[in-house]
Amino acid sequence: MNIVVCIKQVPGTTEIKIDPKTNTLVREGVKSIVNPFDTYALEEGVRLKERYGGKVTVITMGPPQAEEALRETISLGADEAILLSDRAFAGSDTWATSYVLSKAINKIAQYDIVICGRQTLDGDTGQVGPELSEMLKIPFISYVSKIEEIKDTHIRVQRMIEEGHEEIETTLPAVITVVKEINVPRLPSLRGSMKAKTAKIPVWNAAEIGAEADKAGIPGSPTRVVKIFFPKREHKSEIFQGTVEEQVAKLVERLEKII
């Protein structure tokens, strides 16, 4: 079974700062980590390999330093990791990101399942998984909390819904996004850490995956960040003077005006 896991390197904090001039994330001085939801996607990929045999290939689209995140996935059981990096990918929104990922997955050609996290810590849209399945023209299941069984060309899973769980079956290949209830990710093994240090991480650029220039990066991104702002909360306070009766009367008068 050939398993592809998509991961993203994100700032290791929820205290994200925005550059007010460029409307982009301030990444300087912030430690990067593998997006937490993607560690569950990777763990599930490794568990599927252990259950059914096969190979786990991890891919990420990102700048050169995302290689560090890919090495971490090798220490956690991935067999191969590929970095998709090219200046032409810079400025990609979720649509262009999914396009690049889909081109790389098509280049991998032999795949049975693509596993993504439910969402990222920074972009937080949860759009990449569904967009990816649309571009690959294969089925999609979101919020997967358990993989029950894979038999021949079918997969049966449980997915989380507000009222409980749903059991769904579909054909492979398919894209799934997973929630953190699906497993408990393992820690890196000594053998894995040694392998991660020396592993070769191929870097695929736009030409190598056959990505068209006007479909990636800024030209391929229909979304524009028009404005980023923090909601302003105004706090006002007032102390009523006088006797208790006078203060209560003033308070009632004020409340009546509000209502």
Ligand SMILES: Cc1cc2nc3c(=O)[nH]c(=O)nc-3n(C[C@H](O)[C@H](O)[C@H](O)COP(=O)(O)OP(=O)(O)OC[C@H]3O[C@@H](n4cnc5c(N)ncnc54)[C@H](O)[C@@H]3O)c2cc1C
């Ligand atoms: C106009 C615009 C310009 C942008 N420019 C940049 C930029 O220059 N640089 C930049 O870093 N970001 C940029 N972004 C943000 C970028 O588009 C998103 O971070 C990215 O598309 C993923 O969206 P998300 O973080 O919401 O992922 P989600 O949809 O929340 O992620 C779901 C899952 O998809 C997978 N996934 C998501 N992203 C990747 C990835 N890159 N590689 C592999 N798997 C992935 C993971 O499994 C993840 O758990 C830009 C966004 C917009 C709207």
